[in-house]
Amino acid sequence: MKTSQVTGYRRGNPETIDVVEVAPGKWLAPTAADFYLAMKMAAGGEGVVLTIRTAFRTMAEQQVLYDLYKAGKGDKAAVPGWSNHQLGLAVDLSTARGTNEAFHWLTANAGKFKFKRTVTSEPWHWEYVA
Numbered sequence: 001m002k003t004s005q006v007t008g009y010r011r012g013n014p015e016t017i018d019v020v021e022v023a024p025g026k027w028l029a030p031t032a033a034d035f036y037l038a039m040k041m042a043a044g045g046e047g048v049v050l051t052i053r054t055a056f057r058t059m060a061e062q063q064v065l066y067d068l069y070k071a072g073k074g075d076k077a078a079v080p081g082w083s084n085h086q087l088g089l090a091v092d093l094s095t096a097r098g099t100n101e102a103f104h105w106l107t108a109n110a111g112k113f114k115f116k117r118t119v120t121s122e123p124w125h126w127e128y129v130a
Contacts, residue, residue, distance in 0.1 A: 001033075008088060009059065012081040019056050019088045027056040029088035032128035036091065039113035048105040051094040053124065057085040076122060084118075090127040091115075097123055 008017035019027035040050045068074030084090040095103035119125045
């Protein structure tokens with residue numbers, strides 16, 4: 001697996017963090033990556049495909065999403081610097097807005113892999129919580 005060091009943000013403060021590529025162009029913090037990959041494998045063993053739409057985000061990426069949200073043109077987005085995506089702990093998964101097999105599998109099983117749906121209005125948003 002590819003690893004990299006990037007600038008992450010915790011409570012608005014920058015810090016250097018390690019990230020691991022878990023899918024092409026999708027990065028997570030190492031421990032979150034380990035649990036995500038185990039969860040993906042378990043889901044796959046039951047015929048459920050987990051696909052990451054977004055994982056780690058740079059400050060610029062978070063700013064774009066936040067600006068769209070504030071303009072009423074995008075989904076809810078945290079203030080830049082305050083998103084767990086910027087620590088490599090959150091993933092947005094293809095869950096068809098809570099109506100598909102992946103969402104139902106995650107609801108029943110994600111907790112076994114230390115992932116939790118932390119934004120109840122977003123069925124696609126799951127965070128690694130140690």
